[in-house]
Amino acid sequence: MTELTNLGIKAIRDGVAKGDFTAREVAEGFNTAVAEASALNAFIVATPDHALAAADAADAKRAKGEELGAMGGVPIGMKDLFATEGVQTTAASHILEGFTPHYESTVSSNLWAAGAGMLGKLNLDQFAMGSSNETSYFGNVASPWRKEGTNAAMSPGGSSGGSSSAVAARIAPAATGTDTGGSIRQPAAFTGICGIKPTYGRCSRWGVVAFASSLDQAGPMARSVEDCAIMLGAMAGFDPKDSTSLKVDVPDWEAALSADLKGKKVGIPREYRMEGTDQAILDSWEQGKAWLKDAGAEIVDVSLPHTKYALPAYYIIAPAEASSNLARYDGVRYGLRDLPDGAGLQDMYAETRAAGFGDEVKRRILIGTYVLSAGFYDAYYNQAQKIRALVAQDFEKAWGECDLILAPTTPTASFPLGSLDADPLTMYLNDVFAVPASLAGLPAMSVPAMLNSDGLPLGLQLVGKAYDEQTVLDAGLAIQQRAGFDHAPEKWW
Amino acid sequence: MSVDKATVEKIAKLARIKMGDEELERMAPELSNILDWVEQLGEVDTSGVEPMSAVIPNALRLRADVIDADPKTAGGRRDDVLANAPAAEHGFFGVPKVIE
Numbered sequence: 172m173t174e175l176t177n178l179g180i181k182a183i184r185d186g187v188a189k190g191d192f193t194a195r196e197v198a199e200g201f202n203t204a205v206a207e208a209s210a211l212n213a214f215i216v217a218t219p220d221h222a223l224a225a226a227d228a229a230d231a232k233r234a235k236g237e238e239l240g241a242m243g244g245v246p247i248g249m250k251d252l253f254a255t256e257g258v259q260t261t262a263a264s265h266i267l268e269g270f271t272p273h274y275e276s277t278v279s280s281n282l283w284a285a286g287a288g289m290l291g292k293l294n295l296d297q298f299a300m301g302s303s304n305e306t307s308y309f310g311n312v313a314s315p316w317r318k319e320g321t322n323a324a325m326s327p328g329g330s331s332g333g334s335s336s337a338v339a340a341r342i343a344p345a346a347t348g349t350d351t352g353g354s355i356r357q358p359a360a361f362t363g364i365c366g367i368k369p370t371y372g373r374c375s376r377w378g379v380v381a382f383a384s385s386l387d388q389a390g391p392m393a394r395s396v397e398d399c400a401i402m403l404g405a406m407a408g409f410d411p412k413d414s415t416s417l418k419v420d421v422p423d424w425e426a427a428l429s430a431d432l433k434g435k436k437v438g439i440p441r442e443y444r445m446e447g448t449d450q451a452i453l454d455s456w457e458q459g460k461a462w463l464k465d466a467g468a469e470i471v472d473v474s475l476p477h478t479k480y481a482l483p484a485y486y487i488i489a490p491a492e493a494s495s496n497l498a499r500y501d502g503v504r505y506g507l508r509d510l511p512d513g514a515g516l517q518d519m520y521a522e523t524r525a526a527g528f529g530d531e532v533k534r535r536i537l538i539g540t541y542v543l544s545a546g547f548y549d550a551y552y553n554q555a556q557k558i559r560a561l562v563a564q565d566f567e568k569a570w571g572e573c574d575l576i577l578a579p580t581t582p583t584a585s586f587p588l589g590s591l592d593a594d595p596l597t598m599y600l601n602d603v604f605a606v607p608a609s610l611a612g613l614p615a616m617s618v619p620a621m622l623n624s625d626g627l628p629l630g631l632q633l634v635g636k637a638y639d640e641q642t643v644l645d646a647g648l649a650i651q652q653r654a655g656f657d658h659a660p661e662k663w664w
Numbered sequence: 665m666s667v668d669k670a671t672v673e674k675i676a677k678l679a680r681i682k683m684g685d686e687e688l689e690r691m692a693p694e695l696s697n698i699l700d701w702v703e704q705l706g707e708v709d710t711s712g713v714e715p716m717s718a719v720i721p722n723a724l725r726l727r728a729d730v731i732d733a734d735p736k737t738a739g740g741r742r743d744d745v746l747a748n749a750p751a752a753e754h755g756f757f758g759v760p761k762v763i764e
Contacts, residue, residue, distance in 0.1 A: 269748075371719050371720050385718070385719065412734065412737060417722065501680075506748070516759055534694060534695065537676060557708075561710070595697075595698065599698075612719030
């Protein structure tokens with residue numbers, strides 16, 4: 172039954188409902204695939220029993236003729252940033268190693284209520300800080316993709332690198348991701364899968380380990396636009412426990428999906444033509460325009476003049492919020508405690524945080540502390556928040572001329588693990604196209620377009636108006652139908 | 665070079681992260697590079713622009729004035745709250761002696 176692991180959410184859900192196969196067969200197939208794929212290091216812990224229990228519940232419901240739910244019988248991977256009751260939740264950090272929540276995050280609760288089960292907790296960049304999945308305390312994640320003719324381990328992107336690797340490798344049909352400045356879209360692009368970050372506030376942040384609260388949004392990662400629409404519907408919804416949760420109805424994105432873009436205007440932001448962007452990426456962008464035109468859309472040029480300032484503004488705002496959010500790791504309430512003999516409370520804090528955080532996390536806490544410190548607050552933090560307003564206004568103005576924006580997801584394809592170690596700044600530049608939509612809180616999706624000459628996937632990004640995930644998904648579907656991207660990595664793990 | 669080793673040492677102290685000499689030496693040029701790069705934000709004229717703190721207009725709600733309305737965030741869960749503490753004693757979080 173190995174072919175069951177090639178199926179996505181919709182095919183599994185509908186197949187279980189029809190009785191083509193049982194949810195238990197599906198869960199067993201994926202549990203085996205997860206156990207065999209340790210070379211990818213995509214999972215921090217596997218939870219085969221959770222997947223089997225959910226599968227048995229789905230099969231029992233079917234036997235009784237009950238509704239199975241939007242995700243009925245579908246086992247998924249859960250990024251290890253979501254608190255899961257009774258299952259270790261680490262944010263890929265040493266400081267949270269062994270932390271076993273006594274509660275369940277709202278997003279994961281919603282998914283279980285929709286009939287999904289959990290294959291395990293997925294590896295990520297530590298506290299979601301990174302773009303290559305090389306900052307995890309539990310080791311790098313490898314992409315299932317390799318450059319043609321080499322065996323070098325490639326980056327699955329980050330921070331949702333365990334999610335992207337697992338879904339691309341067909342060891343999970345779908346996975347949760349979180350996106351603060353591109354952490355769903357960039358890994359999706361690197362691994363030839365789909366991923367959508369919804370409008371800020373669609374998915375509850377309750378029970379999600381906080382990185383930068385004004386930016387953090389959860390979203391689905393899967394191999395088709397339809398699967399993303401289904402899973403986003405199951406994850407989203409108003410939650411009174413999150414003060415920034417949107418009190419609006421969740422549309423039935425799956426039912427409304429349509430690849431007909433007649434009457435839609437697609438904006439092409441001229442400022443996204445940046446130096447250092449691969450020619451292959453620019454070519455895929457041209458191809459994307461042609462596909463959307465073919466689907467009935469009109470292509471128009473738009474300007475987002477503050478684009479170049481979005482990334483530096485992000486690298487003030489996100490570390491500032493992180494330095495504040497991560498102050499909670501103090502060795503008192505949960506997680507690691509490092510208390511040398513005779514040490515006092517202040518020493519305990521400093522020792523615990525020195526031992527518990529990795530280099531990239533420390534770097535960002537220090538930057539955040541610096542830009543918030545007396546004398547620098549106005550020059551750095553306040554200026555960045557003003558530029559954030561200008562970036563958001565750029566989009567507002569663009570919506571006068573178009574309904575959605577098409578751009579590349581990343582300036583390059585995936586790179587070998589370890590190749591960008593020397594300079595943190597080079598790594599940050601990976602998110603140059605992803606960050607503006609994050610700063611403005613807009614829905615944004617990456618869909619696979621093609622392979623480059625090295626045989627590595629390239630993604631296209633769609634950014635929509637606030638609350639208009641539907642247009643983003645529709646355009647994603649139009650690209651999916653025309654790109655016909657059905658490449659899968661060759662199995663080496 | 666916007667930050668030197670002494671500055672990094674001061675920030676690390678504020679952030680309660682212990683750092684040895686070698687780590688401070690390594691961090692100083694890395695942080696300087698990043699901070700030099702974000703300096704470009706100074707080019708932008710932001711006079712008259714309000715700093716943005718909430719991306720999607722969303723008024724803060726008041727919850728109903730009901731005690732323990734949601735059991736997940738309600739009281740009476742002392743043992744759950746303490747379950748992951750590195751040192752819980754007598755129903756409290758244990759910390760090293762603070763007052764001599």
